[in-house]
Amino acid sequence: MAKFKTILRPRSIALAVLAVVVIIQFKPVTRDNPPTQNEIGASPEIMVILRRACYDCHSNETKWPWYSRVAPISWFVAGHVEHGRGNVNFSEWPAFDMEEEEHLFEEMEEEVEGGEMPLKSYLILHPEARLTPEERETLLRWIRGDL
Numbered sequence: 001m002a003k004f005k006t007i008l009r010p011r012s013i014a015l016a017v018l019a020v021v022v023i024i025q026f027k028p029v030t031r032d033n034p035p036t037q038n039e040i041g042a043s044p045e046i047m048v049i050l051r052r053a054c055y056d057c058h059s060n061e062t063k064w065p066w067y068s069r070v071a072p073i074s075w076f077v078a079g080h081v082e083h084g085r086g087n088v089n090f091s092e093w094p095a096f097d098m099e100e101e102e103h104l105f106e107e108m109e110e111e112v113e114g115g116e117m118p119l120k121s122y123l124i125l126h127p128e129a130r131l132t133p134e135e136r137e138t139l140l141r142w143i144r145g146d147l
Contacts, residue, residue: 025070025071027071027075029068029071029074029075029078030078030082031062031064031068031069031074031078031081033060033061033062034060034091035060036059036060036061036091036092037091037092038091038092038093038094038095039090039091039093040090040093041093042142043142043147045138046138046139046142046147049131049135049138049139050090052128052129053117053118053129053130053131053135054090054117054118054129055090056081056122056126056129057080057081057083057084057085057118057119057122058084058085058087058088058089058090059085059089059090059091060085060089060091060092061091062081064077065077065125080119080122087107088104088107088108105143105144108139108143109140109143109144112131112136112139112140112143113136113140115136118130118131
C-alpha cells in the first residue's frame with residue numbers, strides 16, 4: 001500500500017500542475033497595438049535606435065512574441081508593456097504640451113544615463129536591443145537637445 005501511495009503522489013501532483021497550467025491559459029490578456037496618435041519626431045538615426053531598443057515596450061508597435069501568448073509569461077509581458085507605455089509612449093507623444101514633453105525627456109535621460117533601459121530582463125531574450133556606449137551617448141545628446 002505504501003508503494004502505491006508513493007507512485008500515486010508524484011503522478012497526482014503532476015496532473016494537478018498540468019490542470020492548473022491548462023486552466024490559466026483561459027485568463028484573457030490584452031495584447032493590442034492601438035493606432036498611433038502622435039509619433040515622436042526624431043531624426044532617422046534616433047528612430048533606428050528607438051525602434052530597435054525601445055518600441056516594443058514604449059510604443060503602440062509592440063511585436064508580441066509567441067511566448068506572450070502562454071500564461072503565466074503572457075501576464076508578465078503584457079504587464080511590462082502596459083507599464084512601459086504608461087511611462088513613455090512614443091506613439092502617443094504629447095502634441096503641444098511642452099511641460100509634459102520636458103518631463104518625459106527628463107525621465108528618459110535618467111533611465112538611459114543610469115543604464116536602466118532597456119531592462120536587463122528584456123535583453124535576455126532580445127539582445128539586439130542592447131545599446132552600445134555610442135548609441136547610449138547619441139540618445140542622451142538627443143534627449144538633452146544637443147543633437
